[in-house]
Amino acid sequence: MNTTTATAPASPIAADWRDFYALTKPGVMKLVVFTGLAGMLAAPAQLHPVLAFTAILCIALAHGAAATLNQWYESDIDALMKRTANRPLPAGRMDRETALHFGVGLGVFSVLLMGLATNWLAAAILATAILFYVLVYTVWLKRRTPQNIVIGGAAGAFPPLIGWAAATGDVAALPLLLFALIFLWTPPHFWALSLFVNADYARAGVPMMTVVAGPRATRRRIMLYSLAMAAVAVAPWALGLTGALYGLTAIVLSAVFLALAAGVLANRSDRPAHMKPEKRLFLFSILYLFALFGAVALDAWLPGMLAA
Template sequence: MSTIDHHTLDLSPHISEAGVGDYIALLKPRVMSLVVFTALVGYLMAPGFAHPVLAVTSILCIAVGAGASGALNMWYDRDIDALMSRTVNRPIPRGRITPPEALTFGMTLAFFSVVTLGILVNWFAAGLLAFTIFFYVVIYTMWLKRSTVQNIVIGGAAGALPPVVAWAAATGSLSVAPILLFLIIFLWTPPHFWALALFRSDDYARANVPMLPVVAGADATRLQILLYTVVLVAVAVAPWPLGYFGVGYGVVSVLLGSWMLWLAIQVYRHREGHAAKREPRRLFAFSIVYLSGLFATLLVEAMMPAVTRLIW
């Protein structure tokens, strides 16, 4: 396949007439909501007193940093976004926002999110946030996404870092627990996105993005989804018997993990006909429920001591 020249597609040389909704779309709000949620869990799980003002400031800075990453991702990927049905209606391909505006918007948000977190909270967390933005924009978007089939595997580290940043914001240090949160999200990312890629493979092929189904084929992708899901479920359950997370989390992780594994097996088994598209869609949808359920349980466990003190 021929390589797309990133600089040949000038989509919006004129001044745009973007509305507030266009700039919100530039932030990738659905991705941001997951970042905020996982970061909140990481912050509340951290030991010590969580000052409300510092907590809100930390989560807000992480959210703005995530939005900056999304805007910069859309700025750089404007050429391939225009070729994919899933992304063709984003603000830059539609001509609602010009590339320079998106770049300026993203860089401004990135700068202020990092500096604000450093000044008001601590510079260790700010450094981690800066690294997260850099990793997503430069390492993943500009390099890995277009050059290697392992783009999602390695690039998933960026999406797994928000709870680590939040823990660092709360404590000024790191521990085993945030590393476990990182590993869960990191291992969740490949089966989640490869399931999407299975039923969107034509999109990725058209844009010349080397996603696993495009490069290695659907059957190899199904096998990798199953293998990663096995490891994911095992790693996600492990913190319970190891004593890092509570019994409630253990039960939920076993139940959700069992269903996640069952769906991955169905993706592996069904390779022809309607089921070959249906099963990856089911896994993709449930994977969001799976990760949300794990972190929601951890959130409840983290809040229980405070709730108990209020009641008694």
């Protein structure tokens, strides 16, 4: 990519395939792929297995493209934070141009493949998700406002909508509620993390809520968003869009989420060493989303499997 010449150039930069893989943020990708798959499985229409696999692959590739372009744009602030300083660009293992080409290429390819393999509505939502994450979140909001992850969270909320659209060719109330669920889950999830890595964000000059408004105001907002998120989590069952399995899972896990958020609200410490409630909420929030989306998919499939 950055060189195809017969002799090695003067620049020592030669990224290995592992660096390209690292650019795609594979850790976060698991959740993106899982929520996309759950949206697809919850849909009333079934895709051919090869096309379903391709749709999920496209969601994964699009996530990789957005993550790569995010790191291409943010390599300066990534270099200032302990958590991100060892990424391929700030660590100097790859040049920026290579990352840009990789990100744009992967993004265009994922959208075209989605359109050709499934339908163009799913491809259009996929393109919107990439552009939203890169242009609205990374370029526009992240360095300007503490509401960055509130609005930017929408980018991560698209996968269930894309999975559903790939299977059915349209958008309905259930995938929209799943979109709203991830959208409202993102602030408590990220603010819990930013409370205990606050020094990193402050050093990089990123206006996270914890840096601008302080821990106390952030903890209050975590509680408020958790309440709204719990209401949306239960809504698919209350509206009769899912069965009792999902309803029970949503009620029990949302109650635990709210209890942990209350623990965060009660904590008064500013020191990361004393932020056990925040760490607990952060870790549980990941399990919460996995379990809820697993329940959505199981709820749609279980009656058919039991009847067979």
